[in-house]
Amino acid sequence: MTTETYASNAVERSRLNNRLRSMVTQENLITLIVALIVAGAVIVPLVVLFVSSFKVLDPLGWDTTWGFGNYVTMFTDRIIPKAFVNTLIISSGSTVLATFLGVSLAWINARTNCPGRDYLEPYNLIPFFLSPFVGAIAWHNLGEPQTGLLNNLARDLFGIEGAIINIDNIWGVIWVTGIFFAPLVYLFVVGSLRRMDPSLEDSARTTGAGLFRTTMTVTLPLVMPGILSGAIIVFVTSAGEFGVPFKLSAPYGWETLTTQIFSKAVGDDANYYLGAAMSMALGIITVFLIWVQQRYIAPRSFTTVTGKGFRPNVLDLGPWKWLAFGYNIFFIMVAVVLPIVCLIIVSLHPVWTGKIVLADITTVNYVKTLFWWRPEAISAATNGIINSLYLSFGGASIAMALALVISYMIHRTKGFGVRMLDFLSMVPIGFPGIVLAMGVLITYIQTPIYATLWILMLAYITRFFPYGQRNISSIMLAISEELDQSSRMAGASWFTTLRRITIPLLKPGLFAGWILLFIIFLRELSISIILFTTGTETLSVGVYYLTNFENEPLTAALSMAQTVMLLIAIYAFRRLAGREALTA
């Protein structure tokens, strides 16, 4: 080897070293680690789910063979095809109901002189934060033919024979799901109604179009993307909803895909592979719809909003404004007040027969479900409270940290893998919790995290970190990148900039996102129901346990405890995030 080639080799080596050194920065290292974690958490369970769906369990349940048997079973089974149809009916029905309620309430609140509309808005949104499962339990106690409070009141007060309503059927599921998801549509629509440039409508009026015509040809088409987005989200969320059909329709012969997946995940009838195939079927439908919404509908909704602060046209309803007011009050009654009042009444009775017996009023149900130190405490309920608090505090904190780093990477770095990360943080939104949980169950059942709270935490974060990420991203888009860059120019490292500049600026968004996730985790059911074991029950699993194995008053007591915790969190959310964070 001549000295010359030796020297050029040395140059080559130092060039490589330099390049390596300039690539290994805090920024790149953390980016890489987070990208790998997210990819692992999101992709692995879905791949395992997909692969498992092609494993067919033999009749004895000992062994598996590869094939399409599970997918064939889905069509030939006695129950599954009906469950499929029921899911579609429930999703369609609740989408129609929620869209009607959401759009009409948003219009009343944003564009009419309905009395007290500023005070009504927060109450219209409350069902969005409460547990639909608890809503179903409350409505069961209101509308069950024999013991339903409303039916009994009708019989006692008006002497009506039989029952005025029966909630325990597929229509009951549509009713409860519809009223609980109406705020979703409301949130999608109210922003563009409120921020619409009034000159768009005024110019239609000047051409001679009447009010009705202007509404139909200008206003509605402009908010249509918001309506469609909301409707699709409601359809997908209803299809993935487990608690409501589990309480109101499954026991009376209307199974849905989610209740069927549940029956394949636990119990004597367990067949993970068939459960995986059903999850795939449900997941494909929801992913397709979410893809359509994100790709084609959501981008168009920006064109209706100009971003300037406008004072929208407000319509004088005349005497009809009292009808609008009554309609809005009716919604708040059926979605919030009646269910909560009913739960309180039921929870104060030792047994619930449908009649209020003042002499029997007792707090024993609260003692049994809340006071964990008492011998008569029911451990599924008390465990549930403690576990859910752990999961909500820990999960929301970890998920927001992850969301922060991901948002930062997506909006502030231009490296490779950013588009990939953007995509990965969209994926979980497309899959119902129960589907993802099925994947997580099959993936980790043989690992030490199974039967611990960690598997629940992992699934919670994987499914819901995108909500936190969107919360942060929306603020990050609004604050100039130059604020970060000027810190780097001032000599601060990437991490110092994050700590001293980026995070303090994002604080409001971080808090709002944290509380939103805290609320979601505190009421989470469809993931927990698949992944819990004895000792790792959550709050909603506790409610499930009580409604399944104990009685309605105990169930109502724990439901109330959960509802009160959620209401406190909602109050904190509104205080911290302000009005805009909710309606934007």
Next chain:
Amino acid sequence: MTNHIETDSGAYLEVQNLVKYFGNDRAVDDISFSIPKGAFLTLLGPSGCGKTTTLMSIAGLHSIDAGRIRVGDVVYTSPAEGLFLPPEQRDIGMVFQSYAIWPHMTVAQNVAYPLEIRKVDRSEIDDRVASVLKLVGLTAEADKLATNLSGGQQQRASLARAIVAQPRLLLFDEPLSNLDLKLREQMRVELKRIQNEVGITSIYVTHDQSEALVMSDEIIVMSKGKIEQRGGPLEIYSRPVNEYVSNFIGVANLLKAKVAEANGGGQGVVEVTRDGQKIAVPCQIGPGIGAGDDAVLSVRPENVHAEREGDSSTDIEGEVTHAIFLGNHVDCRVKWGDFEWKVISHPRARLKAGEKVFLKFDPEHTLAVQP
């Protein structure tokens, strides 16, 4: 790759063969320049010309595809050698277009930040923050939150933050473009005064030619990722090398011409033709063109003399279409065939629309440049 980069060891900042792609676009296309210590250089050009990309490359806010950037004896970036110094290690002060004053800190906290990062003692930080706030005239605003400042005050705070740590280099990214005209004119002078006082080598990016002319020691005019011309303000204004620069800096009458004679010493004659009138114009011949070449005749409006008497064989004979009285001068348009001359004349000449005039040029201030 590295062998044909010439280094200028006397220069303080040296940018060599800088190339930056955005996708398939060459945002910066192989440009080189260098400046001595303490100088004030302006990168001037329309949006998309690559000036901000060049600045960001020096700042280290993005990587570059080829070339080498050095300040003093520190190489900031050189992809060929695998070198990339992260922005925080470059010791640069930067003033952003949006000022980028952190809204969650007071003015004093904003200005103290670079010193805190450099682990300067608290007492020294306080002294230096106080003196730099005095320099920019913000002493009274020290404890205000940044969001309570006016645009001009935010600008000053941003400048204070950029210079407080006495960085090697000061970068300005269109810092005045968000201010209103009056404030902008005032801040130009102020910025230049402060830069003179602290003596930090500065690079200033703008699309505003008058800003560039007022503030710079040197100007680099850029277009489409390349350097069109480099020189002092007077040189750029009075001796543009091509049509692009003549058009971008100030106002000029630009006319297609053919070089008839060139003596090699920078003087010569060009011919311009309109409506059968062919006029030979003695002028300065710019670099890169010789006899027989196509050229562009470039004459500033103040260097065109419109007179009622003249010789139609040597002077351009045209008709005044507008004469707008603007107090100290009259802004005229003189039609010559399909070309309209912009002419500034003295109010005492009392030119009126419809009059016939003869346009005369001073060879010293008449230029033939590359098309």
